[in-house]
Amino acid sequence: MENNGLGGKSIILRLEMNTQEIKFGQVASAIFEAGGDMVAIDVIQASGNITVRDITITVTDSVDIGKITNSVKELKGVRLVNVSDRTFLLHLGGKIETQPKIPIQNRDDLSRVYTPDVARVCTAIQEDPKKAFTLTIKRNTVAVISDGSAVLGLGNIGPYAAMPVMEGKSMLFKQFAGVDSFPICLDTQDTEEIIACIKALAPAFGGINLEDISSPRCFEIEQRLRDELDIPVFHDDQHGTAVVLYAALINSLKIVGKSIDNVRVVVCGIGAAGIACSKILMSAGVKDIIGVDREGALVAGKEYGNKMWQWYAEHTNPNKVEGTLREVIQGADVFIGLSAGGLLRREDVQAMAENPIVFAMANPTPEIRPEEVEDIVGVIATGRSDYPNQINNVLCFPGIFRAALDCRATTINEEMKLAAAEAIASAVSDEERNPSYIIPSVFNQNVVKAIRDLVVKAAVKTGVARRIPRE
Numbered sequence: 001m002e003n004n005g006l007g008g009k010s011i012i013l014r015l016e017m018n019t020q021e022i023k024f025g026q027v028a029s030a031i032f033e034a035g036g037d038m039v040a041i042d043v044i045q046a047s048g049n050i051t052v053r054d055i056t057i058t059v060t061d062s063v064d065i066g067k068i069t070n071s072v073k074e075l076k077g078v079r080l081v082n083v084s085d086r087t088f089l090l091h092l093g094g095k096i097e098t099q100p101k102i103p104i105q106n107r108d109d110l111s112r113v114y115t116p117d118v119a120r121v122c123t124a125i126q127e128d129p130k131k132a133f134t135l136t137i138k139r140n141t142v143a144v145i146s147d148g149s150a151v152l153g154l155g156n157i158g159p160y161a162a163m164p165v166m167e168g169k170s171m172l173f174k175q176f177a178g179v180d181s182f183p184i185c186l187d188t189q190d191t192e193e194i195i196a197c198i199k200a201l202a203p204a205f206g207g208i209n210l211e212d213i214s215s216p217r218c219f220e221i222e223q224r225l226r227d228e229l230d231i232p233v234f235h236d237d238q239h240g241t242a243v244v245l246y247a248a249l250i251n252s253l254k255i256v257g258k259s260i261d262n263v264r265v266v267v268c269g270i271g272a273a274g275i276a277c278s279k280i281l282m283s284a285g286v287k288d289i290i291g292v293d294r295e296g297a298l299v300a301g302k303e304y305g306n307k308m309w310q311w312y313a314e315h316t317n318p319n320k321v322e323g324t325l326r327e328v329i330q331g332a333d334v335f336i337g338l339s340a341g342g343l344l345r346r347e348d349v350q351a352m353a354e355n356p357i358v359f360a361m362a363n364p365t366p367e368i369r370p371e372e373v374e375d376i377v378g379v380i381a382t383g384r385s386d387y388p389n390q391i392n393n394v395l396c397f398p399g400i401f402r403a404a405l406d407c408r409a410t411t412i413n414e415e416m417k418l419a420a421a422e423a424i425a426s427a428v429s430d431e432e433r434n435p436s437y438i439i440p441s442v443f444n445q446n447v448v449k450a451i452r453d454l455v456v457k458a459a460v461k462t463g464v465a466r467r468i469p470r471e
């Protein structure tokens with residue numbers, strides 16, 4: 001069901017009504033009493049006593065759609081023809097398509113774009129492979145690649161089910177930064193196979209955006225590809241998230257008047273995103289950071305099967321605090337949720353330090369909904385677009401790849417990520433900053449350009465740019 005912007009859904013009921021048997025007012029009351037809010041009515045057909053209307057209804061998450069449809073079905077003189085979900089309608093046939101840049105109108109065009117003339121271009125690239133950047137889509141194209149193993153907070157839903165998210169990322173690349181991209185979902189979760197597939201695909205692309213690959217495999221996959229390919233490989237759930245989170249924290253700390261080296265941060269969900277976010281915060285000066293996963297707080301001295309957890313336990317939690325989320329959240333200044341929906345309770349937030357910062361970033365359901373705690377927090381943010389303060393990697397990946405492609409970067413390094421965070425944080429001015437506006441909107445047209453410019457500078461400065469773009 002489509003989210004209506006208020007944590008709800010939107011459906012369209014097509015109803016056939018016999019106006020001799022029922023008045024529209026009765027239908028409207030039945031829908032209202034079952035919890036639906038009618039937002040539009042379209043007359044599809046009106047002939048004699050029979051009218052067909054499409055009724056667009058929004059409902060909050062707690063309302064049962066079945067209750068609304070049943071209440072309509074029970075009315076005499078009404079036939080429920082169809083119930084459509086606007087989100088599914090939007091996905092029919094997928095969300096993107098390829099588009100030629102030039103029309104092929106005659107034989108002459110055909111022989112240039114295709115055989116025989118195309119052969120001369122092929123030979124030119126064979127003689128100088130760098131020309132792939134100027135003479136093919138490589139210059140402006142990124143592969144969005146997933147194995148479907150950690151899709152949003154839905155978990156291991158597989159490559160077919162992951163496609164709508166990857167298509168969505170491709171749309172965002174194009175709309176926000178003019179970057180072309182292909183969504184690719186691999187039907188393997190074997191680390192070596194994934195690495196081999198991506199290496200084999202790389203010639204067509206100027207960058208690889210890894211998406212929704214679960215930890216700890218994502219770390220090795222990314223590292224190996226970074227070592228073995230000469231184009232940027234960027235695991236968005238790690239680095240895109242870390243960049244945006246850091247930007248949001250810089251601005252939130254200014255609001256609550258706390259300093260980054262004094263705050264106690266609890267990170268819930270020590271997976272791809274949780275580890276990368278913790279690392280960026282540690283390099284920014286956070287000293288007291290406690291990671292919590294299914295087994296409770298990660299503490300040095302314990303044995304973990306997961307290599308990254310072992311590393312994490314040894315480099316965080318200086319006071320060796322043990323216990324569940326409920327226990328370790330007490331007195332914390334900042335909560336960062338990168339785990340699963342509904343894990344944090346209002347009582348937990350009440351037990352945090354004064355003016356707590358709560359970033360409940362699990363998608364699609366945050367660890368806690370803003371309406372449950374907005375009266376007791378300093379700042380609250382989620383990963384969703386239907387609440388204020390959307391901390392989502394979409395604020396980073398279009399701009400950082402725009403920069404990387406423009407300067408033909410061989411990699412996206414730490415300096416480039418920090419430059420992106422700085423650009424995002426400073427897109428919110430001192431005058432604008434307030435608890436409901438800690439991070440710019442993804443629709444803020446200045447953000448991508450600001451990221452792009454600072455990231456290109458960082459790439460040039462650190463020697464990873466193969467080209468200095470004109471402007």
Ligand SMILES: NC(=O)c1ccc[n+]([C@@H]2O[C@H](COP(=O)([O-])OP(=O)(O)OC[C@H]3O[C@@H](n4cnc5c(N)ncnc54)[C@H](O)[C@@H]3O)[C@@H](O)[C@H]2O)c1
Pocket residue numbers: 150151152153154212213214215236237238241268269270271272273274292293294295337338339340341343361362363364382383384391392393394
């Ligand atoms: N807002 C954003 O931009 C953004 C970006 C990346 C990820 N996320 C969200 O963060 C979450 C994790 O994504 P990821 O890519 O790191 O996945 P991941 O699979 O690598 O990590 C998830 C971690 O959360 C832990 N976890 C799950 N349920 C838990 C529970 N009940 N208690 C404690 N820990 C629990 C898992 O054990 C795992 O370590 C997802 O919900 C995803 O949608 C949000």
Ligand SMILES: O=C(O)C[C@H](O)C(=O)O
Pocket residue numbers: 151152153165212236237362363383392393394
């Ligand atoms: O896809 C998103 O909305 C953000 C992030 O990549 C996630 O996995 O949740």
Ligand SMILES: [Mg+2]
Pocket residue numbers: 152211212236237
């Ligand atoms: Mg993701």
